[in-house]
Amino acid sequence: MAEFGEVSQKSTQHPKPKGLTLQYGTAGFRTTAKHLDHVMFRMGLLAALRSKKTKSTIGVMVTASHNPEDNGVKLIDPMGEMVTPAWEGYATQLANAEQEALCTVLKNIMETDAISMSETANVFVGRDTRPSSESLTKAVIDGVSCLGGHSQDYGLVTTPQLHYMVRCRNTHDCYGTATLQGYYEKLSKAFIELTKNGCCMLLVDGANGIGALKLREMEAFLKYELQVALFNDGSSGKLNHLCGADYVKVHQRAPEGMHMGPGERCCSFDGDADRIIYYYNDTAGRFRLLDGDKIATLISMSLKELLTQAGLNIQVAVVQTAYANGSATRYLKDVMKVTVCCTKTGVKHLHHAAQDFDIGVYFEANGHGTVLFSKEAEKQIRQLVKHSNANDEKKRAAKLLASTIDLINQATGDAISDMLVIEALLAIRGMSIQGWDTLYTDLPNRQLRVKVADRQVIDTTDAERHVVMPAGLQDAIDTLVKKYKQARAFVRPSGTEDIVRVYAEADTQEGADGLAYEVSLAVYHLAGGTGEEPKPLK
Numbered sequence: 140m141a142e143f144g145e146v147s148q149k150s151t152q153h154p155k156p157k158g159l160t161l162q163y164g165t166a167g168f169r170t171t172a173k174h175l176d177h178v179m180f181r182m183g184l185l186a187a188l189r190s191k192k193t194k195s196t197i198g199v200m201v202t203a204s205h206n207p208e209d210n211g212v213k214l215i216d217p218m219g220e221m222v223t224p225a226w227e228g229y230a231t232q233l234a235n236a237e238q239e240a241l242c243t244v245l246k247n248i249m250e251t252d253a254i255s256m257s258e259t260a261n262v263f264v265g266r267d268t269r270p271s272s273e274s275l276t277k278a279v280i281d282g283v284s285c286l287g288g289h290s291q292d293y294g295l296v297t298t299p300q301l302h303y304m305v306r307c308r309n310t311h312d313c314y315g316t317a318t319l320q321g322y323y324e325k326l327s328k329a330f331i332e333l334t335k336n337g338c339c340m341l342l343v344d345g346a347n348g349i350g351a352l353k354l355r356e357m358e359a360f361l362k363y364e365l366q367v368a369l370f371n372d373g374s375s376g377k378l379n380h381l382c383g384a385d386y387v388k389v390h391q392r393a394p395e396g397m398h399m400g401p402g403e404r405c406c407s408f409d410g411d412a413d414r415i416i417y418y419y420n421d422t423a424g425r426f427r428l429l430d431g432d433k434i435a436t437l438i439s440m441s442l443k444e445l446l447t448q449a450g451l452n453i454q455v456a457v458v459q460t461a462y463a464n465g466s467a468t469r470y471l472k473d474v475m476k477v478t479v480c481c482t483k484t485g486v487k488h489l490h491h492a493a494q495d496f497d498i499g500v501y502f503e504a505n506g507h508g509t510v511l512f513s514k515e516a517e518k519q520i521r522q523l524v525k526h527s528n529a530n531d532e533k534k535r536a537a538k539l540l541a542s543t544i545d546l547i548n549q550a551t552g553d554a555i556s557d558m559l560v561i562e563a564l565l566a567i568r569g570m571s572i573q574g575w576d577t578l579y580t581d582l583p584n585r586q587l588r589v590k591v592a593d594r595q596v597i598d599t600t601d602a603e604r605h606v607v608m609p610a611g612l613q614d615a616i617d618t619l620v621k622k623y624k625q626a627r628a629f630v631r632p633s634g635t636e637d638i639v640r641v642y643a644e645a646d647t648q649e650g651a652d653g654l655a656y657e658v659s660l661a662v663y664h665l666a667g668g669t670g671e672e673p674k675p676l677k
């Protein structure tokens with residue numbers, strides 16, 4: 140295989156540990172950095188092939204998001220979305236090919252997908268702040284160049300910034316300019332347009348990661364219309380350690396190192412700034428969390444109202460996963476009367492489902508999400524802005540909608556962009572965080588993790604809400620759920636960690652905790668639990 144001569148030669152500098160197998164999971168590969176060099180090299184190869192295949196620029200982001208220790212990699216498709224599932228399979232095959240089989244696997248992919256070597260390849264590369272990310276990025280670039288591809292290294296960027304760059308490049312700058320300055324200018328202009336009436340103040344937990352760095356860079360562009368008090372900015376603390384969106388959501392508690400006054404609006408980014416969670420302490424000093432479901436509610440409600448004011452008949456739908464709080468789903472369906480649909484966990488599934496609507500608002504409960512506008516919806520809104528006969532109220536609403544479109548990163552969920560959208564919408568509505576919080580009350584809930592010998596023994600259906608295998612587990616869950624009021628529970632194998640996740644909700648926290656514990660026990664006994672048996676929560 141003469142055409143792969145350079146691959147054979149270079150791959151020896153990025154050797155695969157024998158016997159190591161990894162899988163492209165919910166959001167790419169994740170494992171300890173010392174096992175990732177060969178994966179990065181091979182993802183460089185794959186990105187080059189994907190670029191040749193799609194005749195477009197492809198993105199490779201080096202990050203493990205909210206994981207504290209590991210590193211990882213995600214591939215970005217031409218419109219800035221996650222790589223298509225068929226190629227996730229190729230990614231897994233390539234990552235696991237033993238050294239001597241690498242070129243054969245490459246050749247097979249090229250033959251199956253009819254990829255011509257003579258096509259050019261362009262790959263955008265970005266990385267988070269983990270110390271290992273720099274050398275892993277070099278391995279990606281090595282892989283790209285082995286197939287004659289050209290890499291553009293954006294250095295330190297948030298994951299959504301790299302998605303944005305890819306989308307800009309492949310839409311020939313119609314979406315924006317593929318530079319950090321272009322990103323800051325576009326979003327800042329839209330934000331300032333939306334919040335002409337005054338500045339917003341906010342406490343931000345940067346998870347000691349890349350989001351903190353990039354928010355600092357952006358402050359000047361925002362002309363201080365947004366006053367940010369930035370905590371966990373990476374100057375001393377450890378990435379994702381006792382802070383960040385995942386920590387806050389899972390522990391339902393404020394991050395360390397943040398000084399919150401009562402009623403002050405606060406938010407946390409995750410380690411690569413593609414998730415955001417809001418919270419505050421109420422007057423009684425209780426911690427109150429506003430998660431992705433509440434963000435989706437605020438955004439969809441505001442868009443619906445603006446569309447009505449603009450006199451536009453455009454449908455708004457919300458896409459959630461099984462982790463969405465039952466109260467949120469009920470509020471959206473019964474009170475707001477919006478279409479709600481449920482997909483499997485993982486942004487790629489939500490993103491895909493949201494594309495079916497005029498306006499698809501999608502959020503995972505953990506704060507990962509964005510809004511997608513169909514071409515037609517965007518056209519109608521922009522036409523109304525230009526329409527000279529529209530009355531003032533309609534014009535005002537259309538302008539606000541148009542600026543909201545500009546402020547949203549439609550390539551993927553983006554903590555910085557989502558934060559600006561939320562701040563702008565709250566300002567326009569004159570709504571406090573307390574007012575937003577009281578739209579509905581979350582059902583108490585609990586998430587637990589169970590270690591099993593092989594998490595793949597659990598197979599689910601109905602957007603992961605029902606277990607098909609192992610036999611008996613779903614019946615056991617159904618029986619347990621009946622013991623509690625307003626209860627719901629489900630289990631699924633994680634796609635990012637070697638565990639099974641358990642989710643339960645009920646009318647009281649004790650109920651949610653009790654149900655989550657009982658379901659964990661059922662998983663432990665029926666799905667091959669390892670280590671210590673789960674214990675009741677204190």
Ligand SMILES: CC(=O)N[C@H]1[C@@H](OP(=O)(O)O)O[C@H](CO)[C@@H](O)[C@@H]1O
Nearest residue numbers: 165166485486503505633634635636
């Ligand atoms: C319950 C939960 O929060 N799961 C997360 C987590 O996936 P798991 O497959 O559950 O490990 O990481 C994903 C990637 O960041 C994110 O998309 C998803 O929502």
Ligand SMILES: [Mg+2]
Nearest residue numbers: 204409411413
């Ligand atoms: Mg993330």
